[in-house]
Amino acid sequence: MQKQSRHSCNLCGGTDLLPLIDFGNHPVAKHYLAAPTDDAPTWPMRVVFCESCGLTQLVDSCPAEILYKNYVTLSSWKYQPHVQHEIDVIKSLPGVTLDSKVLEIGSNDGMFLHQMSANGFKNMLGVEPAKDAYDKSVEQGIDTLQAFLTPELASTIRQKHGQFDIFISRQNLEHIGGLRGVIQSIETLVKPDGLVMIEVPDFACNMRSPDYGLWEEHVNYFTVETLRHFMALAGVELFHQENILFSGDSIFVIGRKTGKAQASTDYVAALRKRNLAYAQHWPEFAKNITEYLAALKKAGKKIAVYGAGNRVFCLVNFANLAGHIDVIVDDQVEKQNTFMPGGRIPVVASDALYSQHIDVCLLAVNAEIEDKVIAKHDKWVQGGGTFWSVLPPSGRLLPMWQPIGNA
Numbered sequence: 001m002q003k004q005s006r007h008s009c010n011l012c013g014g015t016d017l018l019p020l021i022d023f024g025n026h027p028v029a030k031h032y033l034a035a036p037t038d039d040a041p042t043w044p045m046r047v048v049f050c051e052s053c054g055l056t057q058l059v060d061s062c063p064a065e066i067l068y069k070n071y072v073t074l075s076s077w078k079y080q081p082h083v084q085h086e087i088d089v090i091k092s093l094p095g096v097t098l099d100s101k102v103l104e105i106g107s108n109d110g111m112f113l114h115q116m117s118a119n120g121f122k123n124m125l126g127v128e129p130a131k132d133a134y135d136k137s138v139e140q141g142i143d144t145l146q147a148f149l150t151p152e153l154a155s156t157i158r159q160k161h162g163q164f165d166i167f168i169s170r171q172n173l174e175h176i177g178g179l180r181g182v183i184q185s186i187e188t189l190v191k192p193d194g195l196v197m198i199e200v201p202d203f204a205c206n207m208r209s210p211d212y213g214l215w216e217e218h219v220n221y222f223t224v225e226t227l228r229h230f231m232a233l234a235g236v237e238l239f240h241q242e243n244i245l246f247s248g249d250s251i252f253v254i255g256r257k258t259g260k261a262q263a264s265t266d267y268v269a270a271l272r273k274r275n276l277a278y279a280q281h282w283p284e285f286a287k288n289i290t291e292y293l294a295a296l297k298k299a300g301k302k303i304a305v306y307g308a309g310n311r312v313f314c315l316v317n318f319a320n321l322a323g324h325i326d327v328i329v330d331d332q333v334e335k336q337n338t339f340m341p342g343g344r345i346p347v348v349a350s351d352a353l354y355s356q357h358i359d360v361c362l363l364a365v366n367a368e369i370e371d372k373v374i375a376k377h378d379k380w381v382q383g384g385g386t387f388w389s390v391l392p393p394s395g396r397l398l399p400m401w402q403p404i405g406n407a
């Protein structure tokens with residue numbers, strides 16, 4: 001892989017970027033095809049590690065205006081049992097009252113703010129660029145601005161609304177190339193001693209599992225170390241962290257804008273080692289999963305994937321597994337009767353497990369709802385069907401899956 005020249009680090013602006021994995025060029029995972037012959041433009045999937053701040057990130061990926069033109073993943077569609085827990089944690093913190101002013105960026109369809117409102121919070125503002133999500137948020141009665149958060153917008157919001165007690169960003173920072181703009185916005189919008197709550201996927205889980213289902217929408221891959229650094233650069237001191245099981249492992253942190261946060265990069269060398277171990281394991285992992293599925297096919301088994309989602313599409317395309325998979329099933333009607341971009345595998349309703357006599361089904365739903373899917377298809381299991389999972393951190397991963405030591 002060539003040394004990147006144009007890209008500078010999304011977090012620190014550094015240009016010393018260590019190439020980790022080049023997965024090749026792939027279509028946008030959520031641009032489902034109407035016909036298997038449809039054209040799908042492809043974009044590079046190249047992962048690098050910033051030698052200065054340790055943020056793992058994508059370079060030269062699909063431009064945001066193409067990615068987010070039609071955003072169809074409304075957050076209420078996803079099962080999010082941890083939301084109330086997060087709100088309980090916020091409510092328990094010193095200084096927080098139901099009158100606290102709350103700002104959520106990337107507030108999507110307003111699901112989280114709606115839940116905060118159900119908890120009694122009264123002063124809330126959402127910022128959401130995608131039109132369909134914004135419309136739904138307004139429908140729910142949430143005060144929302146349709147915009148990308150920029151430092152200019154932050155100044156405008158401050159003029160109109162003043163500063164906020166609580167700044168929230170959930171499953172959002174991983175999508176934003178301009179992290180330095182977010183840091184500036186936090187400086188502008190958060191009151192002294194105000195709180196910043198962030199939830200992002202935890203890349204430590206990817207490195208450990210290992211999980212190579214990196215999705216082109218996620219341009220940043222945070223660990224607690226880089227998240228702490230991000231906060232410190234905004235003058236925010238991290239004081240609470242916990243892992244939650246959502247779309248893989250996510251990390252949820254809260255910090256306070258004390259102005260005393262010390263930005264240190266002591267962690268970079270150790271984090272670099274873990275990133276390299278993850279990257280170096282990729283060719284072997286791809287070979288192992290290919291051989292495992294090829295052996296099943298050779299034994300005459302029919303293989304399905306359950307869940308037409310971004311992470312599994314990326315994994316199937318990166319490891320070139322489409323030739324070993326007969327069909328993808330999904331319970332969401334909107335996705336049925338389409339074709340997976342890249343691998344061009346048909347996506348159909350889950351009764352195909354029975355009608356197509358599938359022998360092995362690879363679960364690609366979030367780990368927390370695997371049990372529901374298995375219970376729903378008990379008859380198929382009784383008839384001899386076998387479920388495995390291909391999305392960490394499931395406890396049912398294919399037997400060829402081995403964790404990476406010391407990650």
Ligand SMILES: [Zn+2]
Nearest residue numbers: 009012050053
């Ligand atoms: Zn950096």
